[in-house]
Amino acid sequence: MKILAPFQKKKNENISSEVFSASRRDFLKVGGLLTGGLVLGVSFFSCNEKGKKIVTIAPNVYLQIGSDGKVTIVAHRSEMGQGIRTSLPLIVADELGADWKNVRIVQAEGDEKKYGNQNTDGSFSIRQFYKPMREAGAIARLLLIRAAAQQWKVPAEECDTEKGQVIHRNSGKKLEFGDLVEAAKSLPVPAVSEIKLKDNSRFNMIGKETPIVDLHDIVSGKAVFGIDAVTDGMKIAVVKRCPVVGGAVKSFDDTKARAIPGVIKVIAIKGPGLPATLRKPLSGVAVIAENTWAAIKARDLLEVEWDLGPNAGYDSAKQIEELKQEVTKNGTVRRKRGNFLAAKAAAKKVIDHTYVAPYLAHATLEPPTALAVVKNGNCEVWACTQNPQGAREAVAEALGFQADKVRVNITLLGGAFGRKSKPDFIVEAALLAKESGLPVKVQWTREDDIHHDYFHALSVQRIVATIDNQNKLSGWDHHIAYPSISATEDNAVVQPSDGELGLGATDFPYDVPAINVETHDAKAHLRIGWLRSVRNIPQAFAVATMLDEVAEARGVDPVANALELLGEDRNITFNEELVKTTYPNYGEDIANYPWEIARMKEVIRRVAKESGWGKEMPKGSGLGFAVHRSFLTYVACVVEVQVDANNKITIPNVYYAVDCGLPVNVDRIRSQFEGGAQFSASLALKSMITVKNGQVEQNNFDGYQIIRMPESPGQIHVHIVESAAKPTGVGEPPVPPFTPALCNAIYKATGKRIYTLPIDINA
Amino acid sequence: MAKYSIQVNGKKHEVDVLEDMPLLWVLRDIIGLKGTKFGCGKALCGACTVHLNDDAIRSCSYPISAVGDAKITTIEGLSEDGDHPLQQAWEKFVVPQCGYCQTGQIMNAAALLKRNAHPSAQEIEQAMQGNLCRCGTYNRIKAAISEVAGIPNAASK
Structure with a gap:
């Protein structure tokens, strides 16, 4: 599977x-x-x-x-x-x-x-x-x-x-x-x-x-999340997992752990080694106890000797430095239109920048948790899962059961963002329930979650844009390096997949005579997964901040620049320019969900109108713009920023224009955009995972920060384009354009360009 | 292990637990009140907020041995039918997305309004900064608290 x-x-x-x-x-x-x-x-x-x-x-x-x-x-x-x-x-x-x-x-x-x-x-x-x-x-x-x-x-x-x-x-x-x-x-x-x-x-x-529908249950504390699932005789397991992906338990001493009152069993979990896979648990040692506190305390007292495996020397800062060199070389061509080298040779101006974005953790406020009962050759699971069938198959595979012997009940999910698509934590519960003969709930602590996530991969990108003597954008050369999600299943994979590139890189929609997209090797050393909008995050960041620089270099307003570069209203496919592939279009046939330039331009015009784009801004303030299509939904974003004398960033207003086809539940479209802006503000301003000696350096919300109320964006204005077109989703599309719009606004307010996330304007 | 008698939502509970067991796990695992959530275990996210007498505390980092005869109130005891003015405002503005952090948010806001019935926008932000929401419902939280406090919507900056 x-x-x-x-x-x-x-x-x-x-x-x-x-x-x-x-x-x-x-x-x-x-x-x-x-x-x-x-x-x-x-x-x-x-x-x-x-x-x-x-x-x-x-x-x-x-x-x-x-x-x-x-x-x-x-x-x-x-x-x-x-x-x-x-x-x-x-x-x-x-x-x-x-x-x-x-x-x-x-x-x-x-x-x-x-x-x-x-x-x-x-x-x-x-x-x-x-x-x-x-x-x-x-x-x-x-x-x-x-x-x-x-x-x-x-x-x-x-x-x-x-x-x-x-x-x-x-x-x-x-x-x-x-x-x-x-x-x-x-x-x-x-x-x-x-x-x-x-x-x-x-x-x-x-x-x-x-x-x-769950509103009253949620505000009165009655809503049942994964963590709230209970069954008769339930015990709690907390697991000490190998700090390095691919490592394994060599030996362990549980004497001190067993001394904690309430501890019932200590059981080792065998890991898959490498590849770590998108479904199997990591190698570790589990403590099963009468309650969560006893399990946590005893887990912390386990003494485990690890075989840390081949990733033990991994250093994420070093990898970023290596990738910065890598993207200056020739890579593997993934999209080609015209002759970029000729465009560069004839250019009046060449803009060349490298963009860096870090690993990110999902940090769902409800950490992964799952309850399993194994009895008479059947397994029943209660879990906060995005992917109940994947969980069912993964549990069946791990237990050696037929899938029809496994039942997966879905609770409410206390946040997911892609993390809870992976059933590793559910398999842990099932394995421990089988091995112990007890109903077992596996509880991840926040530290477990931050250390052992399926991370959003770090990335290094270089974009070279050329402007010719007609003041036109004549060439676009985009170099990309990041560990691929596919590497989590197959260690030999060192380049981004066509699917990942189709999230805002190879589907660069602007009508530029020469376009070159090249990828470079980047090995995976962690479990790489997908986070709300996936590779659209770094790819939209690089593309839309570079376009802001292109507009400036051309002496054209960024909104006018985008409208001009998109060209005539038409549907585009990219197919003839992609190397050995067709445009994935989020799994949909492009004939059914075309890439429509007219819709892209409409959201741009709408956001410009609603934000008062072009108005005079006070000193220390600025408006920034970005537009991005993802998951078949068109989103333009304008962020207003104020930067004070101490470089403190305030975001008083965010303006979104969205075309998601026929809007179904308008309130939930708005809420996804409000939340999407906050989610993107976290990754733009706060969040970063770093790795040393193969181990994640952050532990909890002190080291891995997400945005808090005082620094969160103020008013988020969501303008929904009236449409009778087929409805498309809104869970992920708000995220990608916010961060580049914020970076572009910071430039207007301070004169500083942002090339590295999270944003540090003192850098 | 030690025996404690604690008062939760007006009811006495006798528990026999480890002395350092945080109140959160006493509430969730021993007494069975699941409305109080675990988010970080280090008083960094506020999901576990309950009232100790009139004060908001992070129950994940508050050992049972320190509770004494203080009155504990959890989301289940905040109101009779989930109809505290803040809960009503939360429903009016459809604040929650996933909902996981919201009971902690409501308990924290309720303690704020108890000590300061009409906080300023800035006071709301300061009081609520220890409560994380990963879905990003901060603006609606501000709107709901502002409504109950009778002040202009604190989401405007």
């Missing part, structure tokens, strides 16, 4: 749905549904170009209407703060005409056969499930309407649904959904070809603001 990065997976754009009347046996298998009522299984399938059904995916989402009128919708995606437990069900409810007050959400367990791909990352839940969710609601609506029409002896076309009732328009007669359940059960389920979707103008919820 293999865990894939979100941008490596091929998505199924043409997902359609088919609704079937679920048997008692079917829905009894779905936890949380009540018995009785009308239960519809919504089966999604994809079609090939000829419209022929391919049964490669067959996920089902269950929809139940009880005779009490309560509507239950099964949420099959993981909730980590993006609001998906609200936003997907509301699509079904709106199309169905349900009364949202009577809708209950039940979380599905991880089961590929039932729900298809549940890996919740890559900002694609809304993108992939908007249409099938609407179809599911429409089919249920038609079924209820037919049941009512039959009773009233009127044509179904004269009926509609609203607020949990079927209404006969002509007579004003009404029937509650609950009262139609018995009649609806005896009718054949309509096919997708029979339904007509609501006109967008008739939406009550889509395009409006719906509070999240």
Whole structure:
């Protein structure tokens, strides 16, 4: 098995749905549904170009209407703060005409056969499930309407649904959904070809603001996260893991650890060595105790002798210095247009800079935690996982079980950002539960989390931009070096993958006559993973800050510069210029989700207007601009910054313009942008992981800092472009353009260009 | 191990635990009150904030042996039905994203308003700086506290 990065997976754009009347046996298998009522299984399938059904995916989402009128919708995606437990069900409810007050959400367990791909990352839940969710609601609506029409002896076309009732328009007669359940059960389920979707103008919820369904539970402390899962006889495990990736336990002495009251067992966990993989636990020694405190104390008293392995000499600062040299050489060409060397030779001006960004940790506020019970050849897990099926397979593999003997229950996730796509911590719980014969919850401490993350990789990039004697940007030469995510599965990989480059480097959209993108070797020495927007972070930082310098060198306003360089409104593909590959486009066919210059330009114009771009700014203040398309969503950002005499940075205002197609839950789009600005502010201003002797040097939130309230951006203004285009995700797209916009603003305020993250204007 | 009698949310609890066990783990593992969260274990993030009498404390770094007969209030005891004015304001502004840090944020804000009913924007920021939110809900937190405090929205700088 293999865990894939979100941008490596091929998505199924043409997902359609088919609704079937679920048997008692079917829905009894779905936890949380009540018995009785009308239960519809919504089966999604994809079609090939000829419209022929391919049964490669067959996920089902269950929809139940009880005779009490309560509507239950099964949420099959993981909730980590993006609001998906609200936003997907509301699509079904709106199309169905349900009364949202009577809708209950039940979380599905991880089961590929039932729900298809549940890996919740890559900002694609809304993108992939908007249409099938609407179809599911429409089919249920038609079924209820037919049941009512039959009773009233009127044509179904004269009926509609609203607020949990079927209404006969002509007579004003009404029937509650609950009262139609018995009649609806005896009718054949309509096919997708029979339904007509609501006109967008008739939406009550889509395009409006719906509070999240877990709101009251969260503010009253009742929400259940991974850390809150309990089962009878549960014990707590805390693990001392090898401080160097690829190392292993040589021997250990647990005498002192066992002296702590409450300690039950000490068990060694075998690690995979190298490659570390995206799914296996690290080598370590676990203490199982009656409670968390005893486990933590005893773990700290373990004396372990490690074989640290080949990464023991690794130094991240040294690697950065080496990569700075590397990017001055010729690399491997990944995209080529025109002749850069000729452009450079003819240039009036050459701008040449190197950009450095550090390792980052996810630092989800809920550290990784998972509970497992292994009994009679079965394993049941409760975990804060983004990827329940990956977890299921990884647990099955580690225990030597068939996947159907493993059940993965999904709790709320206390933050995820890509970290909780990896099931290593869940496998730890399962292995320890099996070995000890006890129900075991593995609890990571903050130090464990900071030391043993799947890190966002450090990066070194060099961009050379040339300006010709017509004052045009004539050449763009982008050199890139960073350890690839792929190296976590295969140590031989030393260059970025096409997928990683497609996140803001090879899809450089500007119409420059000569474009060259080259990559360089960079070996991985840590477990490299993906963090909210992945390689878009460093690549947008380098590209959009360099473009600001290009604008200045040309004597053109940065916004005007971007609009001019994007060129005419058209759709672009990059394909003929990419070497031995096609543009991955976030797993989507470029014909279905084109790269649209017009949409990019529209968000630029909108953000310029809303931010008052071009206005005179007081001394020590500045506005900075950046634009970036990621995960098929177009985002322009203007950051306002004030820098005082002590170089203290204040960010009073952030302006975003976003085109994410048809907006589904406007409040959650706003909240993702508000949070995305804060997330990006952390990495721009605060966060950095460094490694010495193969070991991470930071331990907790003192060494690895994230932004706190007093220094956090003030007002975050989110302007959503009105659109009826296919909806696209918003979890990740707010992050990439903020940091370069901030850097460009700092330049306006201070005259200092930023080439290294996190920002240090005293450097 | 030692026996302690502590008062949590108006109720007495007898516990027999290690003397240095932080209050957080007594609440979560021994008493079973899960609304108080573990984030860092070093009083750096505020997710574990509870009230000791009227003061906000970081329960992850507060040993059970130091509690004595002080009254402990957790999120479960802040209000009868989760309807403290701050909880209501949190709902009005739909503050939470993942929600993990929010009980700590609310407890910290409640202690602030108890000692200073009408804080300035700056006082809110200072009081709340020990509470991290990785999702970045700071602006809505400010809006919610400002609303209850009856001051202009503190998110404006």
